[in-house]
Amino acid sequence: LPLVADPLYALCETEEELAENVKKAYSKFVREPNVVVKIVDTSNRPIAVIFGAVKTPTRLRIKKEVRLSEIIALAGGLTEMTSGRISIIRSKLAGCHIDQSQDSAKIDIKITDLLEGKDSANPIISSGDMIEVVETKPLYIFGAVQRAGRIYFRPDLSLTQAIASAGGITKSADGKIIIFRKQQGETKTIEVDLRTIKSGKQTDIKLQPFDIIEVLEKGKRKQDTIPYNFEAEKRDLSQLPLRVIE
Known part of the structure; x- marks a missing residue:
């Protein structure tokens, strides 16, 4: 001046x-x-993003004070895939609700606290905030099941429960199952006969996050490599729709 x-x-x-x-x-x-x-002019403020277990992941240009609960509502609300946690990554340059001696801060919020109306769980959202409604970790099931696709992990989820979540096996199933499991950077395969589990001769298998389950069909060979890549599902956040809050 x-x-x-x-x-x-x-x-x-x-x-x-x-x-x-x-x-x-x-x-x-x-x-x-x-x-x-x-x-x-507020057009140069960084874009905030909400993604994860919401119905409409969205980029946000924020021009007025807005809280987390309002942002979730604008994103269509939560989905059934939520793990119960929300993580907000806030850059030092993105807003003023952070110690300026830090490059960034991470704010962890329990969804139960937000639903109970706790003020600490409903912070003001700043331009540039990255809001992840954390999804529960997935598994994938395909082959001779009624509904192939993702299944969301829960503690003590068993193989037979996962198959039931996929609508059960089809008439073309031969009873053999392959579980692809990554351990220490390598892929391990576990072969299971569903009939021995149902007869009580074998203990039901406890599944782990990111397991890939193939229910073999009659006359078909098992896969030699992992048939599904969870990494490929990651979305390009820059391509999400942009909404202006003013």
């Missing part, structure tokens, strides 16, 4: 606070200066 030797910083100041700082700086040169500060 003209005549003012020291810079005045606007980051994390309100219009009124910045106006008062400018007024103090010029009071050395002008008697009772009248200062008004107005924000005229």
Whole structure:
């Protein structure tokens, strides 16, 4: 500013606070200066994103104060795949609700606390926030089942429960099952005969997150390699629809 030797910083100041700082700086040169500060353009603020277990993952241009619960509602609400946790990554440059000595901060929120109306679980969302409604870890089942696709992991999920979640086996199933499981960077295969489990001769298999289950069909050979790649499902957040909150 003209005549003012020291810079005045606007980051994390309100219009009124910045106006008062400018007024103090010029009071050395002008008697009772009248200062008004107005924000005229917010288009350069970083985009916030909400993704994960919401119905409509969305990019957000935030132009007014808004809280987490409102953002979730704008994203269509939660899906059944939620793990019960929300993680917010906040950059130092993204907003003013962070210790400026840090590069970024992570805020972990329990969805139960949010639903119970706890203020601490419903923070103000800043431009640039990355809001992940954390999904429960998935498995994948395919082959001779009624509904091939993703199944979401829960503690103590067994093989027979996973098959039931997929609608059960089809008439073309031969009873043999292959479980592809990654351990320490390598893929391990577990071969199971469903008939021995049902007869009580073998203990039901406890599944792990990211297991891939193939229910073999009659006359078909088992896969030699992992037939599904969870990494390929990752979405490009930059391609999500953009919504303006004003």
